[in-house]
Every structure is written in structure tokens, then in C-alpha cells.
Amino acid sequence: MSAPPTSDGPSAPAAYTFDNVPGYEGTVAGGGGGFLPPPMPSFPDPSPQPEPSQAQWNIPSISEDTAHEAFVLYASSNCCYSSAPAKDGMITNMEAFNTYRYRLETFTESRSTEWSQKPYNGEPVDAFSQPTPGPWDIAAQAPTFFKNSKEVIRVPYTSSMKNCHDCLAMGRVPCKNCCGAGNKVCWVCNGSGYHHEQIRCNHCSGRGRESCTQCQGQGAKKCTTCNGRCQLLVYINLTVKWTNNSSDYIVEQSSGLLLENLNQVTGKELFKDARYMVYPVMGFPDVNVVSAAERLIREHQATYSQTSRVLQQRQTIELIPITKVIYQWKGKSHMYFVYGNESKVHADNYPATCCCTIM
């Protein structure tokens, strides 16, 4: 009698089980394949955007009180810092280094397919009963723009029933723990039935073998691939993925505050433009922003329109406030930054970082 191969649990369907579905020829099992280039998009003619109004580019700056409060909050949020420098320090100078952040978001949809399987539970088997709709013809849910999400859809007219390859349609596979015997050598007496010469083994009552606990002595277990149903439903899954691809450009400034600090804060929104395809901003006072917009729009076009369908783009310009604050404490000069709408503080060398020893 030849036993079916032991199963390690669910596995990808064997190649012989695949049908050849027109329009889905590259589809494989187990992911990684089935990349589907979108059909060529039709470009509508977007009207040129209005120029952002100059009045909005004014640079705000924070008050001394705001700078002071932010610094006290900063010191108290670091549990070991003494609050004395923040509370008693005298602000001697404040300088603005406000900068711009340009952000381009390209919201895309991509589609891929793969052969999938599940235990057969009496579902309708519809393969080839009608022509299969193309991968980009299948309706998916309406996505929320600029939010990542995903939907998996069983492609209509690709489902068929196959014998389970893991158990050869028997619904059961031999137990690996006991090699299909249903029992194994007693671990207490190591098979002798006795220990210390003449004392009978309690664990196996002297039989030398014990029943296999993993299969309850049956020698076989339910096949996990088909869940004991003997048959599988094999079909093509279409995965629709919505991705927001975002790129930032921040204009370099000379305050000494590193740019990565600015990733944690928001700025004042000066300009926002969302449409199917955006055009580079024009007429913005900072030429760095204009050229970054041109470059990023070109890069996103090249990167995302080949492999996915662009659904919407959005560009924003924020003004991020940065204030460099100089203050005196115990006769020495120190410095910190207050930045972002959140008035976040960065201080490289806070003068009293351990409240237990200083004071």
C-alpha cells in the first residue's frame, strides 16, 4: 500500500491544476507574478492652475512668550532635565529661518493576479462558462483618494474544482509524529516496558509503546490543504492596491537645524492643488520650490504611470516656521530652535540635562 505524501500544511497548488485563462496567461501561484500593466490612460486637458496669491507668502514669526513656553514644555517633557534654564533663562535674540516644504502625492492603483485555492465547500464552479473579464475591466470599490488600501477579488469565470494534490483526494495524510503507525516508543521506559530492571513502566503499562497524542492513535490526520474535503476550489485572485506615493522637498536653510527634524512637524499651508494630473507650480517666489516641483512631477510621471494607473495627484506648499532663540543662563549663552505649527523645540546642548546633580 502506498501512502500519500505527508503534508506540511497548506501549500501552493501544483502547476498541473491550472487552467489557461485568456488574458491571465502570466498568472502564477504564490504571489510575485501576474504583474499587469494598465491600459494607456486618456489624458484630459487640465486647465492651467491659478497662481497662488502673493499676499500669502508673508513670513510669520513667533513671540518671545511662545518661544519661552515651548522651551519650558520641552524641558519638563524630558524627565531628567532641570527646568531652571528654560524657566530662568533670558532670551537675548530671536531670528527667523522659515522655510518652504513642497509635497507631491501621486495616488495610484495597481493590479496583480495569482492562482489561489481553498477547500471546496460546494461553491459554484464557473470556469469558462462565460468569457473572463480583463483584469482592468473588473469593478473594484471606490477608493478614498490619498489613502492606502487593498481589495482582493475572485476573478469571475475562473473557478474550477480539483482533487487535492496534498492528500491525493483522500482528505487525510499520514501523521508525521508516529510515521502513520498510531503509536510510538514509550519515552519513559524507552520501549522496554520496565525500568530499573523489574519495575513495570506505569506510563505504558509495560507495553513499551504509547498511543500517539497528535493523531489520537489514528495514524493519520485531517489534510489541512483541503480541510479534509478531498477537493479544492482553484481560481484566480485579483489584488487591487491603492497607494499614496509621497515625495517632499524642503528648501535648505542656514539656521543649523537639520532638515529631518522638520519631518515631524506641519507648517502653514500656503497652496494646495489636487487634480487628475497636476502642473508644476508657477510664479512662486522661491525658485527652489518651482524647480523641485518640476523635477518631482517629472519623476512621479516616469515612476508611476508605467506600473500603475494614476488616479489623482496633489501638490502642497507649506511654510514651516523656524525660530533660532539665543538665551542667557548663569552668565553663559545658549541656543535652541522652535519650529513647526506645533512649536516643537530642539536644543543640542541643554545646559542642565540631569536635575539630580545640577542646581
Ligand SMILES: [Zn+2]
Ligand atoms: Zn513505558
Ligand SMILES: [Zn+2]
Ligand atoms: Zn500520530
Ligand SMILES: [Zn+2]
Ligand atoms: Zn487534501
